[in-house]
Amino acid sequence: MGLDNPLHIAFLLIMVLLVFGAKRLPEMGRSLGSGMRGFKDALSGEQTPAELAAAAARPETAVPSALPTQAREHTAA
Numbered sequence: 840m841g842l843d844n845p846l847h848i849a850f851l852l853i854m855v856l857l858v859f860g861a862k863r864l865p866e867m868g869r870s871l872g873s874g875m876r877g878f879k880d881a882l883s884g885e886q887t888p889a890e891l892a893a894a895a896a897r898p899e900t901a902v903p904s905a906l907p908t909q910a911r912e913h914t915a916a
Contacts, residue, residue, distance in 0.1 A: 842848055859867065 842851070856864065
């Protein structure tokens with residue numbers, strides 16, 4: 840009693856279509872595919888040459904100093 844019967848798979852697909860609608864299914868498929876691709880790339884540690892070039896072109900961001908600036912005291916001489 841699993842999904843080995845084609846009738847069960849058809850019923851499941853019809854229910855998914857009714858719940859999510861025809862407009863959202865392609866969007867969900869693309870999102871799921873890009874998420875799986877990103878997960879696989881993160882596990883393997885591979886990056887495309889375009890991603891490596893973009894990472895190298897990004898300037899290093901400097902962390903601003905946490906010390907407050909001191910106000911200058913103007914004294915009359």
